[in-house]
Amino acid sequence: MPLKEYMGLSQINGPLIFIENVGNVGYNEVVEVTFRQETRIGQVVQISDKFAVVQVFQGTEGLNVNETKVKFLGKTLQVKVSEEILGRTFNGIGEPIDGGVDIINGVYQDINGFPINPASRMYPRNFIQTGISAIDGLMTLIRGQKLPIFSGNGLPHNRLAVQITKQAKIKGEESGNFAIVFAAMGIKHDDARFMLSNFEESGAIKNVVTFLNLADDPTIERIATPRVALTAAEYLAFEKGMHVLVILTDMTNYCEALRELSTSRGEVPSRKGYPGYLYSDLASMYERAGMIRNKRGSVTQIPILSMPNDDITHPIPDLTGYITEGQIVLSRELQRKGVYPPIGILPSLSRLMKDGIGEGYTRADHPHVSSQLFAAYSRVQEVRALASIIGEEELTNIDRRYLKFGDAFEREFLSQGYDEDRSIEETLDLGWKLLGNLPPSELTRVSEEELKKYYKEIGEN
C-alpha cells in the first residue's frame, strides 16, 4: 500500500495538528511530520472521514500551516527490540542517542503492547531481598510486583532506587539473568546522570537499557517513553526469559504531559484538570508488570513519582495507589530527623508480601513480627501526640516505653547506610531486639512460641 503524504495543515493547536481531506488513515497510526528537512513523529488521536487529528511527540513549536508535510505510515507506534538493546541508551521514543550503531536485528513491537490475559498470569511469590530493613521487613518487594515510591521534591528517592537496584537479589539465585530498564521522563540531567553512573558502577548490573526524555526534551514525547520502555522490558522478560526491573521516573512529569495533551484536545477535565481516563491510562502501563504461567521471566516495576505539595490525595499518587500493589512513601519528617531512607512506614504497604513471606519464603515469624512492628509504631505516633500536649513526665509507664521503642526503631531499624546491605535474618532479628523495649503483654500479634524463641526484654532503667 502506498504511503499517504499530505502537504499543509488546517490548524495547529498546542501539540496537535489537524489535517483535512485525508482518507484511509487508521486510529493511532504513526505519522511523520516534516518541516524544512526536520522530521518529527506523531500519532493519530482522532479521525473522521474528513480530517485527522495528530499529536506531535516533539511538540509543534516552529511548524507552520502551509509548509508542513505529513506522511501517514500505516502502522501504530512501534519500537525495535532485541537483545542488542542491552547496554544502550535511547531517546524517549526509542531512537538510539548514544552514538552507537542502529539496532540491526530485532522485531518491531507496538509500544502499547497487549493486555496480559488474566488467565495467563502467575501469582508473584518470590521475595526480592533489597537489603533495606524497612522494605524487606515491612513492605516486602516481590518479583513481578509494581511497587511505586511516593516522594517529594528534595527527598532521596533516586538514591533509594539506586540502592534497591544495586542490592536486589533473590535468595539462592545468581544475578546473571537480571536486567534494568530505566525510563526517565522529564527529570533533570543531574538526576539521570547520578542514577546511570550508579547502575554502571555496580558490577552486578551490566544489563541496563536506558530511555531518556530529560527535562528539556519535548514534553509530549513523554507520553511514549514509559510505553517504549515497557515494551522493551516485556520483550526481555517474556521472550528472553530475563528478570527485568523497570524504573519509571518521574511519573508526575508523565501525567502533566498527558494533561497538557488532553487540554489541547478540548476534553472535559476531571480532578485538577487531569483527564478522566488518567486511571485507565496509568493502568495500561502499571499492569504490564507481572509474571506469566510457563514463562521464565518477570517484569517488576518501581515507578517513582513526586507528590505535588507532598499531598498523597493528589490525583497522581492517588490513582497510582489504586493500581499498584502497594506503595513506599517517603516522609519529610523523617528526612528532617536525619533518617535515611526516610520511609514513612505507616502509609507504606506491600500487598503482595503476604504470599511471599513466612515459612518457606523468608522466615516463619516474619508475618507476625512485621505486623507487631507496625502496630507498635502506630501506637508510638499516638503517644508522641499525647506527650507533646501533656509532657513526657505525665505519660504512663507503658507509654514511656513506647516512646523509647519508637526512637530506637527509627534510629536502628529504619536508618541504615547507603551501602549497608542487611540480610532478611538480620532485619528480623533487629526487629525482635527492638521489640524488647516493650513488655510481652503488649506483643499480641506474635505467638507465645515466637516470644519464647526470639523475645528478650530490655530492662527498664
Next chain:
Amino acid sequence: MVNGPVVKAKEMTGVMMHEVVKVGKLKLTGEVIVLEGDTATIQVYEETSGLKPNEPVEGTGKLLSVMLGPGLIGSVFDGIQRPLEVLRSKSGDFLQRGISAEPLDFEKQWDVEILVNEGDEVKEGQIVAKVNETSAVEHRIMVPPNISGKATKVQKSGKYTIDTVLMIVESKDEKHEVKLYQNWPVRVSRPYKERLAPSEPLITGQRVIDTFFPISKGGAAAIPGGFGTGKTVTQHQLAKWADADIILYIGCGERGNEMTEVLEEFPKLMDPRSGKPLMERTILIANTSNMPVSAREASIYTGVTIAEYFRDMGYNVALMADSTSRWAEALREISGRLEEMPAEEGFPPYLSSRIAEFYERAGRVRILGSEDQNGSISIIGAVSPPGGDFSEPVTTHTKRFVRCFWALDKSLANARHYPSISWLDSYSEYTTELVDWFEQNVDPNFSKLSKRAMSLLSEDNNLQQIIKLVGEDVLPDDQKLIVRVANILKVGYLQQSAFSDVDAFCDMHKQHEMLRIILMYYDRANSLISKGVAISEVLEEKIVNTLMRMKETVSNDKLEYFKQIEQTIRSFFDSLDEKYEKVKEA
C-alpha cells in the same frame, strides 16, 4: 468517526439499539449505544487502533446477551463473557483483537436428568431438567421466561451437549426449543414473581460485619475506601466464606494479579459448610484495568445477569463488584467521547439512575418457576473514592441505593487494624429485620450483646477525645475500664486477619461465645471497680491476654474450649471477690 472506543457508522438503517455489531476488517465486537437517523454510535469492546473511516460495520441481529447454561461455574470471562481460558489457548498469553469464542463449551457431554414427561404442561421458569455441574452445584435447566405450553418431543435422561434440544414447548401459536442453555440480554433484568422482605442474614464469617453491620440475603452493601484500605481483601473474604450457593466475582477495572489470586487459591480452599472446593461454586468476570473500558462498562451487567439466572433456579447468589467506581468511570469516559453534557465531576447525568438500576437487581424474590421457592442476589459493591473522600458522586449516589455501608477508614488501615471497617461510620439498615433470625439461630441474647458491645465502643470513642488531650491517667477507674475493654474488643474481636488459618472465617457461634465472654469480663470487672477495687487488679495480664488471643486459640470446631476460658475468668473474679470481701470484713 473513530474516537477511542467510540465509533460512529453511517448507513446503519435497520440496526437495533444495543445490537451487537462487528466493526471493521478485524471484526471487533461492539454494541450500538445511540441511533440517530441512519448513523449508529457504537461502543467497541476492543482496542480500536488502526481502525479507519469507511471500514465496514456488520449487524448481528442480536442484543448484547449472555449465554446461560452448564459450564458457567468455575469459568473466567471478560466483560462481554468471552472465556479467557479459551482465548488463551487461541491467541496466547496476551489478549489479541478480533478473536471470538463461545462462552460455553459446545462439545462437552453433560449427564442430564429430565424431570418432565411428554405432554406435560410447563410454565416459564419451570425446572425441567438438571445437571450436576460441579460436586457443589446442581444446575437446573429452566424453561426460558415468556414461554409456556405443552412439552413435546421430550428427550430421555442421558448424556447431551448444551446445544441439544431437550424438548419442544408448544403453545397455541408458537413452538420453542428448550436446550441446555438459553440467552438473555444483559441490560434487561430477568423476571420473577414477587419481591420478598429480607429475613435471613448472609453470614460472612467476618465478625465486624455479622455482629455489627449484617447484610441480609438479597441485600445490597457498599464498601467504600481509599486505596489500600481493604476493599478487595474484604470482597475476597466474602467470596470465600459467605454462606451463598453461588458466588459471582466481578473484577471491574482492577488488578490482574487479584484475579490470578482467586484462580490459584479458590480451587484449593474448601467451603466450610459443604466441604467442597470453593471454585466449584464461583464464577469470575475479569475485566482488568488494562482491558478495554467499554467492556468494563458491560462487565457489571454480564455479572448480574448470570447471577439472576442462578437466582431463578432458587439459589442464594452473592455478587461482588470490585470496583463500581471503575465502572462509573467507564461510563464517564464513554459519555465524554460522545460529547454529552457532563454533570458532577464529569460524570454523566444518568450516573445515579445507572447505580440505582444495578443495586435494584439485588433482592430476595419468589422465583418465576415455582409457587413457593425463593432465590436471592446479594450485591456487595466496592467504591473507590478519589482521595478517599466520601463526598464524591459515586459514593454519595451509591449510599442512596444500598442499605449497608461498610466504611473503610484509612487511619485504621495505616494502624494495621484489619478489616479497617469503621465501627463508627458504618451502618446496616438490615439489623432490625434480622434480630429474629439471630435470636432463633444463634442465641436469644445475641442482638443484645451486640448492642452492648457497640455502646462500649462508642463510649470509648468519646473518652478517646479526652485522652488525646489529657492522657488516660486522669480518667476515673470505671471509664478506664471502658477504654480497656473497648481495646479488647478492637484487638480481640473487631480485628480479624484474612490471612490467619484459624481466624479468617469465624462461625456465628464462635462470634457469640467471644462476645459473651468479653462482656462477662466487663460486667464482673465493672462490679468490682464500683466497689472500689483498683483497676490494676482486674486488668490481670494473663486474663486480658486470653481474651485478646481467643480468636486465634479457639478454632470453629472446638467451641467447647470457650467453657474453659469462661471458667478461668470466673474463678479469677471469684477469688478477687473473695479477697475483697475479706478486706472489707477486716
